[in-house]
Each structure stands twice: as structure tokens, then as C-alpha cells.
Amino acid sequence: MSLIDSISFPRSFRLPRVDGLIQWIVPLAIIAIWQVASVTGFVPTRVLPAPSDVALAGWKLLLSGELVRNIWVSFWRASIGFLIGGSVGFAFGLANGLSQLSAKLTDTTLQMVRNVPHLALIPLVILWFGIDESAKLFLVALGVFFPIYLNTLHGIRTVDPQLIEMGRIYGMTDSELFRRVIFPGALPSIFVGIRFALGIMWLTLIVAETIAASSGLGYMAMQAREFMLIDVVVLSILIYALLGKLADSASRVLERATLSWHPAFQKR
Amino acid sequence: MQTALRTSLPETELASRANFAPHARVVREERPAQTIGLPLSISGLRKSFGDNEVLRGIDLHIPAGQFVAIVGKSGCGKSTLLRLIAGLDKIDSGSISFGDEVRTEDIRVMFQEPRLLPWARVLSNVEVGLGRDRASKDAHARAEKALTEVGLADKRDQWPSVLSGGQKQRVALGRALVSRPRVLAFDEPLGALDALTRISMQRLLERVWRDQGFTAILVTHDVAEAVALADRVLVIDEGRIAHDVVVNTARPRERGSAELAALEGSILSHLLSADDRT
Numbered sequence: 001m002s003l004i005d006s007i008s009f010p011r012s013f014r015l016p017r018v019d020g021l022i023q024w025i026v027p028l029a030i031i032a033i034w035q036v037a038s039v040t041g042f043v044p045t046r047v048l049p050a051p052s053d054v055a056l057a058g059w060k061l062l063l064s065g066e067l068v069r070n071i072w073v074s075f076w077r078a079s080i081g082f083l084i085g086g087s088v089g090f091a092f093g094l095a096n097g098l099s100q101l102s103a104k105l106t107d108t109t110l111q112m113v114r115n116v117p118h119l120a121l122i123p124l125v126i127l128w129f130g131i132d133e134s135a136k137l138f139l140v141a142l143g144v145f146f147p148i149y150l151n152t153l154h155g156i157r158t159v160d161p162q163l164i165e166m167g168r169i170y171g172m173t174d175s176e177l178f179r180r181v182i183f184p185g186a187l188p189s190i191f192v193g194i195r196f197a198l199g200i201m202w203l204t205l206i207v208a209e210t211i212a213a214s215s216g217l218g219y220m221a222m223q224a225r226e227f228m229l230i231d232v233v234v235l236s237i238l239i240y241a242l243l244g245k246l247a248d249s250a251s252r253v254l255e256r257a258t259l260s261w262h263p264a265f266q267k268r
Numbered sequence: 269m270q271t272a273l274r275t276s277l278p279e280t281e282l283a284s285r286a287n288f289a290p291h292a293r294v295v296r297e298e299r300p301a302q303t304i305g306l307p308l309s310i311s312g313l314r315k316s317f318g319d320n321e322v323l324r325g326i327d328l329h330i331p332a333g334q335f336v337a338i339v340g341k342s343g344c345g346k347s348t349l350l351r352l353i354a355g356l357d358k359i360d361s362g363s364i365s366f367g368d369e370v371r372t373e374d375i376r377v378m379f380q381e382p383r384l385l386p387w388a389r390v391l392s393n394v395e396v397g398l399g400r401d402r403a404s405k406d407a408h409a410r411a412e413k414a415l416t417e418v419g420l421a422d423k424r425d426q427w428p429s430v431l432s433g434g435q436k437q438r439v440a441l442g443r444a445l446v447s448r449p450r451v452l453a454f455d456e457p458l459g460a461l462d463a464l465t466r467i468s469m470q471r472l473l474e475r476v477w478r479d480q481g482f483t484a485i486l487v488t489h490d491v492a493e494a495v496a497l498a499d500r501v502l503v504i505d506e507g508r509i510a511h512d513v514v515v516n517t518a519r520p521r522e523r524g525s526a527e528l529a530a531l532e533g534s535i536l537s538h539l540l541s542a543d544d545r546t
């Protein structure tokens with residue numbers, strides 16, 4: 001995903017209402033076809049339960065409180081893991097973008113660690129932490145770290161040097177230069193990192209929860225599989241998709257609020 | 269013709285001219301007596317980048333408040349000279365001195381690119397020019413005044429991205445002016461503008477220079493622009509000042525007048541002859 005793709009997309013948010021509805025036609029049609037296919041027996045419910053069955057399963061779990069509890073646990077893990085990994089990644093990105101010494105000291109090491117797929121560490125992480133909370137948090141934080149680190153670093157390094165020179169000519173101190181020139185200049189790239197990281201955050205959590213957990217959405221899906229409750233399995237998958245979409249939308253709103261100066265976000 | 273045209277002045281003559289500056293005095297009498305401009309003396313200035321000897325001994329005196337244009341073929345070192353004057357690069361040898369103690373706010377530069385902060389509104393961009401006074405109480409008022417001077421008061425709350433090229437350059441001019449600089453250096457500030465915008469910007473430059481009395485040093489590749497605006501045109505060739513041409517035509521100048529055209533022609537022929545040698 002290039003920077004241009006990600007920043008030019010929100011234009012569609014500005015489109016008139018009718019166009020806003022258009023994007024829902026295809027998903028709704030798919031659900032309708034799916035329902036018809038299930039009811040007529042074209043797709044056996046052992047393979048894929050009807051949307052109405054999935055909704056019913058969701059309703060039951062909601063009433064029992066199990067659904068809310070599991071969503072909350074997953075949400076909490078995702079947020080804390082994201083905060084930890086994101087802050088550390090951001091801090092390293094800043095340090096290595098602003099200081100040659102820091103970059104020389106740590107960048108090579110970090111680039112090497114980056115080449116280890118973090119999910120490959122699951123067996124090791126289970127040995128270290130058991131199936132404790134810290135295992136999931138560690139994996140999410142590790143997964144989130146790199147996109148934020150790399151994009152913060154890239155953002156800072158690619159701030160227009162002419163603007164930096166301008167800031168210096170006009171007597172900005174280092175902290176002013178950072179606040180008024182470098183950080184705002186790096187922000188579009190930082191947001192690209194955040195959006196990448198959100199995707200990785202959910203992916204990591206799903207895998208970690210299905211393999212080693214005693215609560216959460218992934219655990220709920222694995223339990224349901226053991227009892228052949230395919231409607232709950234499908235429900236879990238759909239909720240994951242929904243949460244992912246929510247996180248992405250939240251980051252877009254934040255992006256639009258902070259990058260309103262950017263031509264891609266302006267009303268035309 | 270009032271125009272004095274000098275070619276390849278020997279150094280001694282340059283030095284005596286520096287103390288004397290009769291032409292500049294004539295020009296300055298047309299302007300308000302209290303000039304805030306600083307005089308500028310450059311002697312034996314050299315600058316190389318690796319093996320590339322760009323400036324090979326520049327000797328120059330600019331009296332306070334003079335409007336000097338610098339022309340020369342591309343790559344002859346005009347920008348380099350300007351950056352040295354503005355203190356943006358290190359001098360190899362020689363010296364540049366202003367007649368007075370200078371603060372950083374006294375010397376401002378305008379580039380071909382406006383270099384506005386895209387994430388700051390027009391008014392905040394102008395406030396950047398206040399330097400250390402940015403935090404002062406009257407910062408807003410001063411920025412607004414500078415914005416009015418460049419005719420963009422109504423754009424104060426816009427993002428730079430919605431402005432035209434000429435408007436962006438005017439914001440950059442407002443930012444350069446807001447600290448009341450005593451020397452203003454321009455590096456082809458109008459180079460990227462269309463012909464009509466250029467002419468209105470030239471008028472604006474001349475007006476603010478006359479109003480404020482700073483010493484102006486304008487690098488341009490447009491000889492017509494140089495003779496229309498400047499008191500004096502310097503031609504740089506082979507790292508030295510090859511010609512020092514005084515433009516005595518009274519202001520306001522009539523663009524395209526025979527007098528300016530003749531001067532432009534003679535400067536162009538200098539530039540072309542320099543080009544033939546290479």
C-alpha cells in the first residue's frame with residue numbers, strides 16, 4: 001500500500017449520501033444469496049450455516065453474556081498490545097530518524113529481527129509465558145512494532161529538507177523544528193504505519209487466541225469447532241472482520257482530523 | 269544616456285568605488301531618508317565544492333538600501349554567493365561583513381520554492397518569519413500587517429495548498445518581511461511564475477523595497493527583470509564579478525522603454541560572449 005493510495009481514498013467519505021449507500025449493495029446482495037442458497041439446501045448447513053442461523057447464534061451468545069465477555073477480552077488484548085508495540089516502535093522510529101548515532105546503534109539489529117516472522121515465535125513464546133495474557137500481548141506488540149517503527153523512521157527521513165532548512169533560517173530551535181516541521185511532515189507516513197499495524201494486530205491476535213488461550217474470540221471459535229458449532233465459528237470470523245473494519249475506520253477519522261491540511265483530505 | 273557601463277573593473281578601482289559609491293548615493297536620495305538597510309562588503313570571497321571552484325575571489329561593496337541584481341549563466345555560482353551572504357553555507361576564504369551587528373532576523377532569504385509549511389495556515393506561515401519573536405503578544409498583529417502588505421489579508425486562514433503559485437510566493441515574501449529585515453536576498457523568487465504574475469510580483473517587490481528600505485540582492489536569470497528592478501546589475505562569470513552595471517533610470521520605471529532595452533541588450537551580449545567562450 002503506497003502513501004498515495006491510503007490518503008486519497010477517504011475522498012469517498014465526502015461523496016453524497018446516495019454514493020455512501022452504494023457500497024453496501026454488494027455485501028447485502030451476497031448475504032441475501034447466501035441465505036437463499038442455505039434455505040434451498042444448495043449449500044449444506046454443515047458446510048456453511050445460513051446467515052439467519054449465524055445471527056441466531058450471536059443472539060444466544062449475547063444473552064448469555066459470553067459474546068460480550070470474549071469480545072471485550074480480545075479488544076483489551078488488541079489495544080494494550082498495540083499501545084505497547086506502537087509506543088516502542090514510535091520511540092525507536094523517532095530516535096533513529098533524528099539521531100545518526102541511535103540509527104547506527106540499533107537500526108541494523110532491528111532490521112535483522114524484522115526478518116523473523118513474529119508468528120514463528122509462538123512456540124517459544126508459549127515456553128516463555130505459557131498461555132498467559134503476557135504471551136498474547138507480547139506477540140501483538142511485536143507484530144505492531146515494525147510497521148510503526150519503519151513508517152515513523154521513513155516519515156522523518158523524508159521530510160522535505162528545504163522545509164527543514166527554512167525552519168533553521170527562521171531561527172527555530174530543535175524542539176520547535178520537531179514540533180512545527182518534522183513531526184507534521186512525518187505524520188502521513190506514520191498513519192500508513194498505524195493502518196498496517198492495525199491489520200497485523202488482529203491477525204496476530206486471531207492466531208494467538210486460536211492456539212493458546214482460554215478466553216477471547218479466537219478461543220470461542222476453537223471451542224465451537226470442537227463441539228461442531230459451525231454457526232459460532234462463522235460468527236467469530238465475522239466479528240473479527242467487523243472489529244478490523246472498526247479499527248481501520250477509527251484510524252481514518254483520526255487521520256482526517258489531523259491531516260486536514262493535506263490536499264487529499266480537503267473538500268472540493 | 270545616464271547609464272554607466274563598466275567592464276572588468278580592476279580590484280583597486282572596485283575598492284575605491286566601494287568607499288565612494290556615487291551612483292548609489294544618487295539613487296538613495298529618491299528614497300525616504302531613514303533606510304534600515306545594511307551595507308555589505310565582500311572581499312576575496314572564495315568557495316569550492318570539491319574540485320569545483322565556484323567562486324574565485326568576489327570583491328563587492330553594496331551600499332545600504334541598494335537594490336542589486338545578480339545575473340549569470342546557469343551554474344555560475346549565483347545561488348552559492350547568495351547562500352554565503354545569507355550565512356547558509358561556510359565561506360572557504362575571504363570575508364563578508366555588514367556595517368553593523370546583525371541578528372539572524374536582519375537577513376532574510378526568499379527562494380524559488382515558497383517553502384511554506386503545508387500544515388500551517390497562511391497566517392501561521394507568516395508568523396514563522398518572526399523568528400524568536402514568534403511567541404510575543406503582537407505576533408498575530410505583525411503577521412497580519414505583513415500579509416496585508418503583500419495583499420493577501422483575506423487568505424489568512426487558508427491552507428497553502430489552495431493558493432496559486434504567485435500567492436504562495438507572496439506569502440513567502442510576507443514571511444520574509446515580517447521581521448523587518450535589513451538585507452533581503454532573493455534566489456530567483458519569480459522563476460517559476462507565469463509572465464503576468466511575474467510582472468505584478470516585480471511591482472510588489474519594488475514597492476516593498478521602496479517602503480521598507482532594506483538592502484535587496486536579487487538573483488535572476490531574467491535580464492529584463494534585473495534592469496527593471498535594480499539600481500545595479502552584477503554579471504558573474506568564471507567565479508568573479510565580470511561586469512558591474514549601474515542602472516540610473518529614474519523610478520518608477522517604464523517597462524520596455526528604449527533605455528532599459530538598450531541596457532538589457534548590452535548585458536545580454538556580455539552573457540552571450542561569456543557563453544561563447546565555453
Ligand SMILES: Nc1ncnc2c1ncn2[C@@H]1O[C@H](COP(=O)(O)OP(=O)(O)O)[C@@H](O)[C@H]1O
Nearest residue numbers: 317320322340341342343344345346347348349
Ligand atoms: N552543495 C553543493 N555541493 C556540490 N556542488 C554544489 C553545491 N551547490 C552548488 N554546487 C555547484 O556549484 C556550482 C554553482 O551552483 P549554483 O550556485 O547553484 O549556480 P547558479 O548560478 O545556477 O545558482 C554548480 O556547478 C553546482 O553544481
Ligand SMILES: [Mg+2]
Nearest residue numbers: 346347348455
Ligand atoms: Mg541558482
